[in-house]
Amino acid sequence: MADIEYRLEQKRDLKTALPGPKSQELAARREKAVAAGVASSVPVYADELDGGIIKDADGNQLIDLGSGIAVTSVGATAPKVVEKVREAVGKFTHTCFMVTPYEGYVEVAEKIASLTPGAFDKRAALFNSGSEAVENAVKIARVHTKRNAIVVFDHAYHGRTNLTLAMTSKVMPYKQGFGPFANEVYRVPMSYPFRDPEGMTGEEAAKRALTLMEKQVGVENVAAIVIEPIQGEGGFIVPAPGFLPALSQWCKDNGAVFVADEVQAGVARTGKWFSSEYEGVEPDLVTFAKGIAGGMPLSGVVGRAELVNVVHGGGLGGTYGGNPVACAAALGAIETIEDWNLADRALEIEKIIKQELGSLAESSPIVGELRGRGAMMALEFVKPRSKEPNADAAQQIAAKCLEQGVVILTCGTFGNNVRLLPPLVIDFDLLREGLRIFAKAIEAAGA
Template sequence: MADIEYRLPQKRELKTSIPGPKSEALTERRKKAVSAGVASSLPVFADELDGGVIRDVDGNQLVDLGSGIAVTSVGASAPKVVSRVQDAVAKFTHTCFMVTPYEDYVSVGEKIAALTPGSFEKRTALFTSGSEAVENAVKIARVHTKRQAVVVFDHAYHGRTNLTMAMTAKVMPYKQGFGPFANEVYRVPMSYPFRDPEGMTGEEAARRALSIVQKQVGGENVAAVVIEPIQGEGGFIVPAEGFLPALSTWCRDNGAVFVADEVQAGVARAGKWFASEYEGVEPDLVTFAKGIAGGMPLSGVVGRAEIMDAVHGGGLGGTYGGNPVACAAALGALETIEDWNLVDRALEIESIIKEELGSLADSSPIVGELRGRGAMIALEFVKPGSKDPNPEAAKQIAATCLEQGVAILTCGTYGNIVRLLPPLVIDFDLLRDGLRVFAKAIEEAGA
């Protein structure tokens, strides 16, 4: 595995309290300039990021266990991303691919088609955000099938546009007050091993979900089944083995499009290029974003050529979709993942997390489960002696970690999940340091 070089020292260092005076001053400016509807998880303002370190404007160095919500997998300033972006910016920042195309868009399409599951012929369309990718996958599926119904799952998160809000399960903060939402979206139970009846298999969970589809929607009316192979905002839920293949088979038998929303779990994050690979599932369409471009805004849909090409000319696109600078960044990020073997490094990160936290997960009265894959691991917090969600513990632990210079994120339908999403390039000693702060915070919360 290649050695990773860093610009900033990869260590946790606090020079002020969190937040420091400069961050506090910026917060006051922010209140007067930025909508209150745009919230931030951390009260510090970033100055420089490198590897697994966030350096704030007060000079504090925090351990980054969030990666900008799984975006900066290759780091927030990966050399090959920076170099390609600089070269691209010097040539042109925009043409609109629908007006004047450029090679890097085509190169990203070729590359992503080769990396996603399935040896069949594929096509790609590029957009800007994960929400756009998911919404366009639905559009494509509807044109291809000439049907309208979309099946989604409990605990799902698919985005913040009107259609993707309808597809998202959690009301607060994503949907509250923003309706009415798009229709023809049907929600069914997810395979959630920690909360399903004991012993329920993936196949049984799939039958439970699909029986509702058959009764309430009708297989002949379903355009697409859309699912995250590992749910992100919903709590890093890994469905029981057999669940995803059963859904894929049902789609094939009923003429529906199986869409894997890999916006968070894809692009090496979960220890494979795409999380669908774990059970050999070959989705008809895959949506991607987040980790694809090293922090630059880029997303897309890739899938079977006959499905992608069903849309009439001009039916897909967007002014900024597949921006040339973002495409250049994506090529740099993908090259970095390959050169530094970050797919395998994600698995090493998983091993370290389980080594540092595994015994605590078994012994702490407030930890219900440690789960996830690769560098996408979460702990579900419960009230002692039960499986009742404990969001208070998750919030307390996150706050304690932040005070000690470790940035972690919470999530989950019940707000009781702490998720670990370190950059795939994080220094392993730094990772262990951050995890030990996290472990101590869990011990204190459970005492």
Template sequence: MAEIEYTLEQKRDLKTAVPGPKSRELAERRGNAIASGVASSVPAYAEKLDGGVILDVDGNQLIDLGSGIAVTSVGASAPKVVENVKNAVENFTHTCFMVTPYEGYVELGEKIAELTPGSFDKRAALFNSGSEAVENAVKIARTYTKRSAVVVFDHAYHGRTNLTLAMTSKVMPYKQGFGPFASDVYRVPMSYPFRDADGITGQEAAERALLLIEKQVGAENVAAVVIEPIQGEGGFIVPAEGFLPTLTKWCQDNGAVFVADEVQAGIARTGKWFSSEWEGIEPDLVTFAKGIAGGMPLSGVVGRAEIMNSVHGGGLGGTYGGNPVACAAALGAIETIEEWGLNERALEIEKIIKEELGDLAESSPIVGELRGRGAMMALEFVEPGSKKPNADAAKQIAAKCMEQGVVILTCGTFGNNVRLLPPLVIDFDLLRDGLRVFAKAIEEAGA
């Protein structure tokens, strides 16, 4: 395993309050130039990112526990990614693969087919964003099955396009005012162990969902069942063991396409290349994005050859899909994950998070649960003595951490979760420092 290289000193260092004067000046300029619907959770403006550090324009070094929402898993300036991008840019920035193809697209398709679960013959198609990948997975499933119904789950997040907004569960801020949405999308209950009735198994939770599908949709009408193996925006919900295998078996038995939306949980984030591997399932189609290209915009769908090839020529694509520079970045990111052993580091990060926060999660009256896998962990905050969601605590804690130079993100259908998504390359001492700031903020909020 190669040693991780850093160009910034990996420590928290505050020169000014956050935000500092230069960030405040940029915020004023932003208000006169950028639409208010584009919001940011961090008030500081970035100048350079490396490892687990964000250097802002005022010279503050912040600890990054968000990774641009699970994007910069290999770091925001990984040497191999930077090298590959520079080389690609010198050759050409764009040709449009649908006009003049190039090797990088093909090589990435080959590589991603090797990494996704299942030993069957696969094909891939590349796009720009997670939303595009999910929408194209639905198009492919509908073409293959000659059916139209799409089944999704409570607490799901699948994107911001019209179809993926229909598939997304949470109204604010994603769906409010943007309807009407695409039709023939049906929502069923998710396995949510913290909030499910005591004792319900994963298989029983799946059977609860499947009964609704059969009675309210009709198995013969289902083109695809689409699920995040670990839900992201919904609150880092890990379904009970047996839930996912029961769903995949039902899809096999009823001719529906099982789609694993691995946009947030994939690409080594949970300690395996794809989170589907934790329960040994083999999805028909897998969508990926975020961590695949070290921060460059790239996404895709990969899956069974007979399903992927069911679409007519020209039916899949997009002007920028599989851009050559983004493909080069992705190949560099994959090489970085392999050389630096980042799947193993994700599991080490989980261990450290549990060491630093486990006892507090058990004792704090406002922490309902610490959950997740690998470097995809979250705490759910509740009102003391109950399971009532406590969004105010999550916001207060995130703000307190920001004041101390630690970037954390909230999430969840109820807005009451704080998620931890550090870069997989984060220095472990830096990680512990950030977690201790977080722990102190929890203690103060729960006092």
């Protein structure tokens, strides 16, 4: 395991109550300048980040178990990312790849094609956000198949654009009031082992979804099945073994495109470069974003060359897509993940989370399940000795953790999950400290 050096002391240190005076001053300024619809889950204002530490405007140091929603996997100031960004920004900040191309874009495309599942010939296109990547995967699938229907799943989250909102399951806060949404998007049941009938296999869950799809959409109309191999905002739902392979095989058998949305679960977060690898699935298209560029805005879609290349020249792109500085950051992040073996570190993080929380997950009356892979783990909270969602407990626990200087994030269709997304470079002692504070908050909420 790599010996990681940190710029900030990896120590929780609270100098004020949270939020502190400077954060409160910034909040007052924000209220007069920032749209009310842009919400923040934590009321402290960041000043510096490094490793597993968020240092706020008041000098408080908090333990980061969120990574900016799985973005700063290599840390927010990874040396190789910073070095490559500085070098790139000193040469040029923008040319637009569609006007004057540059090597960084090509190098990222080459690298990502080598890292995604499947030994077949691939092509990639780069964009800015996960939503853009998903939209472009849909465009590619529709052109390739000459079909329109897109099949998605309960609890899915695919983005905030009009099309990806149609693909997203949860209404609040994402969809409320923003319709009408794009049509030809159809939703079927997800494999959700904690809430499915007891004993339901992945193959049986797939048959349930595919039968509904065939009857309500029609085989000949399906352009693509789009799925998160591990659902993110929906609650870190890991489908039962066999579910993903069955969907992928159905696409192969019926001329549809299988799209793995790896925006949150990809880029070493789960202990493999892409979470599809856990079941040997080789998606036709993979979307990626978040952890790929160390915090810089970059996303993309990569997949089978004969599929991607069917789109006419000029049909894919965007003014800022594959920005040269973001591409440089991505190359630095990929190098960091490889040099520091961060995929293996993600598996060590999973072991630590299970060591610190496993027995509590078994014994607490309000913990329904501890689940996930690698450094993408979550606890689902329920009403005592039931499976009824308990969003109040999740919110109470998150607030208690923040009081103690630990940043955690909630998620889930029912708002009853707490997700753990620490930076892959987090100091393990610091991680254990944060998890023990989290555990005490769970015990207090379940008492």
